[in-house]
Amino acid sequence: MQTRNLMRLTGAEVELPRGGIKKKTQILSKNVHTGLPNPFTGAVKCSLIVGDYLYFHYGCDGQDDRGWGCGYRTIQTMASWLCHNWSPIQDKHRPPPSLLEIQQALVSMGDKPDSFSCSKEWIGTFEASLVLDYFYDVPCKLVHVRGGGAELEQVAVEGLHQHFEKHGSPVMMGGDRDNSSKGILGVCTGDKESYLLVLDPHYYGCELENMELQRRAWVAWKKVSSLDHSSFYNLCMPQTAKNKHKLND
Numbered sequence: 001m002q003t004r005n006l007m008r009l010t011g012a013e014v015e016l017p018r019g020g021i022k023k024k025t026q027i028l029s030k031n032v033h034t035g036l037p038n039p040f041t042g043a044v045k046c047s048l049i050v051g052d053y054l055y056f057h058y059g060c061d062g063q064d065d066r067g068w069g070c071g072y073r074t075i076q077t078m079a080s081w082l083c084h085n086w087s088p089i090q091d092k093h094r095p096p097p098s099l100l101e102i103q104q105a106l107v108s109m110g111d112k113p114d115s116f117s118c119s120k121e122w123i124g125t126f127e128a129s130l131v132l133d134y135f136y137d138v139p140c141k142l143v144h145v146r147g148g149g150a151e152l153e154q155v156a157v158e159g160l161h162q163h164f165e166k167h168g169s170p171v172m173m174g175g176d177r178d179n180s181s182k183g184i185l186g187v188c189t190g191d192k193e194s195y196l197l198v199l200d201p202h203y204y205g206c207e208l209e210n211m212e213l214q215r216r217a218w219v220a221w222k223k224v225s226s227l228d229h230s231s232f233y234n235l236c237m238p239q240t241a242k243n244k245h246k247l248n249d
Contacts, residue, residue, distance in 0.1 A: 028080075029055040032199065032210045032219045033185050039195040039221040040188060047161045048186035048197065050168030051085035053077055055213070056096065058204040063099060066204055070181040071123040072099045073201035074172045075131055077183050078238060081170050082136050086240055097135055102127075105134045124174045124181070125236035132238055141237040148178070149229040156235060157194045157224060160187040169238040170199070177231035184235070188221065195221040 032055045038046055056076035058066050065072065079096035097105065103119065106112040111130055129140035141163075145155050163171060164186060171184040173196075183199035203218045213219055227233070 027207055028060060029207055029210060029213060032213050033197060034210060036197075036214050036219065036221070038188055040190045044188055044190045045161065046186065046188040047164035049081070049164060049170055051081060053084065053170060054080035054096075055199065055219075056080065057201045057218075060207075061098065064204075065099060065120075066202075068120040068122045069099060070201045071128065071172075071174065072102055074181045074183045074199075075102060075123075075128050077199065077201070078128070078132060078170050078172060079135065082132070082138060082238070082240070085169070086136060086138065094135060097131070102131050105131055109134060122179075122181075124179075125172050125234040128172045128236045132236075139239045141235075141239055143235040143237065145233045145235070147229060148175075148227040148231055148233060149225060152227060152233060153194055153224050156233065157187055157189060159235070159237075160184065160196070161189070163237045167238065167240045169240045171238075172236040173233060175228065175231040175233040178228040178233070179231075185219070194224045196224060198222045 031052055033049075038044065040046075054077065056073040058064070058069060058073065060073070063069075076096040083095060100118065102123070103112070103117045106123070106127060107114055107117050109130060111127065125142060129142055132138045132140055143156065143159055145152050160171065163169075173182045173184050174180070181201060183201065184196055185199050186197035188195045188197070198220060200218045200220075203213070203216075208216075208218075
């Protein structure tokens with residue numbers, strides 16, 4: 001039987017289980033890219049996330065998931081966007097699932113064996129698509145790019161522009177050699193190169209002000225050309241255009 005932890009979203013407040021014994025109301029950083037200047041000056045094409053989200057990262061609920069939980073945290077960030085902006089038919093205020101709930105969902109749908117629950121196994125964009133569909137009935141488009149560098153610039157960048165302009169939802173990105181999960185919040189293209197607005201879930205520590213997160217580059221514009229040229233990349237793009245709607249907190 002699937003266990004659901006009790007969580008409450010009130011603005012930027014999330015009630016999460018801590019240590020499985022008691023609950024703690026924790027403030028998570030909200031819209032952490034706000035105020036970050038574009039990487040170019042002058043006439044460029046920039047497409048960004050539309051709507052509110054919360055920044056989930058290593059240890060933000062008291063569980064030390066360093067080394068394996070980055071994909072889960074990116075899913076939670078994407079789910080927080082859905083909580084604020086998605087208007088499904090049922091259960092529209094369903095909060096972001098916990099790490100254990102994500103694992104149990106993947107087991108219950110037959111994607112993972114029973115031993116996956118309570119494990120420290122990482123997950124990627126494919127699992128993200130399953131989880132978002134399972135909890136929120138949101139279909140996702142998966143895009144595979146065979147290599148970084150020029151192919152990523154040609155294939156992914158325009159697809160990301162189209163995604164943010166149509167759907168406005170955050171995107172999950174991962175690869176093989178570059179297997180660190182990333183949230184993508186925007187894309188900016190100039191005459192010669194493009195940048196991705198990357199939200200890094202690998203931060204571990206107390207909650208920081210948005211400006212400090214930006215200063216430490218936990219959310220930052222990164223050149224597409226700086227990504228690993230020898231790694232393939234996968235993108236998970238939630239298809240939210242039909243039911244995108246700002247919910248009242």
